[in-house]
Amino acid sequence: MPLENAEILAACAFFSEVDGASRKRLVRMAVRRDYRKGETIFREGDPAPGVFVVGSGLVRVFKLAPSGKEHVLHLAGPGMTFAEVAVLGNFPCPAFAETLEETVCLLLPVEPFMRALRDDHQLSLQILSSMGVWVKSLVSLLEDIVLRDAAGRVAGYLLQTQAEQGAAISLPGLKRHIASHLNLTSETLSRTLRRLRDDRLIREDDSGLVILDAPGLRRIAEGYFPRI
DSSP, X not given: OOOOHHHHHHTOGGGTTOOHHHHHHHHHHOEEEEEOTTOEEEOTTSOOOEEEEEEESOEEEEEEOTTSOEEEEEEEOTTOEESHHHHHHTOOOOSEEEESSOEEEEEEEHHHHHHHHHHOHHHHHHHHHHHHHHHHHHHHHHHHHHHXXXXXXXXXXXXXXXXXXXXXXXXXXXXXXXXXXXXXXXXXXXXXXXXXXXXXXXXXXXXXXXXXXXXXXXXXXXXXXXXX
């Protein structure tokens, strides 16, 4: 049964503090968009169409160098947003967005969304708070790339992705997107996951990846790998 617009917004962390009349206004302006696997949602330099909220599926937001090399900035799954920075900053899309599987998004079109922010001061404050969390996440990613080795980056990513203890993590079908996001090669990511399996910190099977030892992964994320 397809998710309703209100359900998709209710599951979105970026809008978790928005309620009452402000939430209803966002629901009214939301436009449902259905995408096929591998479909381009927007390209770098396009005018920002609005804020996207993922209801189901997976979207990769990536930069493309003149050499053709890609770097994944963001993997947006259910409950996550993208293009919010371009909308709030009033500048063109700074990256590409493409679906990795069949995906349903809500689009909050730029004009009614910005009008709502101008009219509703409480909504503006709530969005400002969410942007603070987004910036903190970006700073953490930069710290990972600069200060952590491969094992630390992978461990940190798995801990952030884990929904609950013992729940399977469904990684994208092409792990190279995760490798790109963590600034690793696909070979390094595979080798690191194998080390984590060998040390019985994680398990991989048909259902996905399961964290067996969260404290152990946390130690690795902090720079302590138990075995070389």
